[in-house]
Amino acid sequence: MRTPSAARPRQRGLHAARTVAAKEVTDVVRDRRALILGVVLPALVVPAISLVLPILTARRAAEPAAVAVVGAERAPELIETARSAGLVRVVPVADPDLALQQGQVAAILEIPTDFARRLRAGQAYVVLRYNAAEQAGEEARAKVLQAVARHSVDIIDQRLRERGLDRRLLTPIEVREELVAAQQRGNLFVAILLPLIVALWAFGGGLHVAADLGAGEKERGTLEGLLVAPVDRWALAAGKVAAATAMAWVSVAVAATSQYLVLAFGPASVADLFGRPSLTAPLLAVLAGVGGLLAVAFAAVLLCVSLFARSMREANQYAMPLMLLVMLSAFATPALEDWARTTAAAYAVPVVNAVLVLRAALAGRYDLGALALTSASLAACAALGVAVAAWLVSRESVVLRS
DSSP states (O other): OOOOGGGSOOBOHHHHHHHHHHHHHHHHHHOHHHHIIIIIHHHHHHHHHHHHHHHHHHHHHHSOEEEEEESGGGOHHHHHHHHHTTOEEEOOOSOHHHHHHHTSOSEEEEOOTTHHHHHHHTOOOOEEEEOTTSHHHHHHHHHHHHHHHHHHHHHHHHHHHHTTOOGGGGOOSOOOOOOOGGGSHHHHHHHHHHHHHHHHHHHHHHHHHHHIIIIIHHHHTOHHHHHTSSBOHHHHHHHHHHHHHHHHHHHHHHHHHHHHHHHHHSOHHHHHHHOOOOOOHHHHHHHHHHHHHHHHHHHHHHHHHHHHSSSHHHHHHHHHHHHHHHHHHHHHGGGGHHHHHHOGGGGGSTTHHHHHHHHHHHTTOOOHHHHHHHHHHHHHHHHHHHHHHHHHHTOHHHHTOO
């Protein structure tokens, strides 16, 4: 006679974890929402941002700033320089201040009545009014300053020629730049963007799956049935973490690959703004290793949150502050690079350590000590998360809470 499932000895070890993971991955593949959020979304959103941003940036940079000029007749050469350079578009308005307030112009350039006299005497000034809280105002400020600088250089050249002098006397030292291959503009941009993509999609890719594997199964009433199966609690937790990690890996791979393809083979506008990136075998190994460990750590933490929550809605609410923390850590990491150079403790902080290592690798620097400490830190987080998840699924008060 066959022994009932509840009476059979529990399966332990990696074989049981693989069995649970295979079952959960099969369910994930059948879940259309998980595929859309984990595969389709990163494949579309990440390259779309990279394609739209250069277009918008190039368009705003090419368009002259709308400026109301008060007293344009007092400095016709300055205004002509601004116009011919495509920096300023003079907008005739009856009330410049009202036009600035209503957004008809981005700035007001006022030429004083004694501008010409002051300029002949040595130095004149103009007054620029703009709204610093608006991007258009800041852009207009930059373009007006550029126009004034160009016109000032012309005046300096004229004054020097009148005295038989050369402008090079004002710049006795010339700087000639030479870019190292690992520091080319494309790699510099990727060093800023790619670690953020890896961190955010390692978290977001496994978020929906982890929420469904814990809180979702509570809502459907299937978690209790799974717990009576002859599978060790650690193997059950490890299998669920593996399933969430698999989707996170897919999301990271799709997002990173689509971003690279856009930068490497995108239109000329993308290349002009960002440059063309280059990838090497050591860099790919670091991306895969560190990104993979980060995804495992996130999946374990998210599973714990999901098991603790009463519903998927509650699990997602718990996950949002964690997402903000991940984003804050990823964006703040570049400011912590000086700290990382002076102490190894920086590579023990999850998320921060991964972004630091990825940024260094993208710049062509491979610190084996930093890699080892980062890997150990992320692996410890993952192991702790699996242990906590195993403890949570063994608690009847947690499993049955709804």
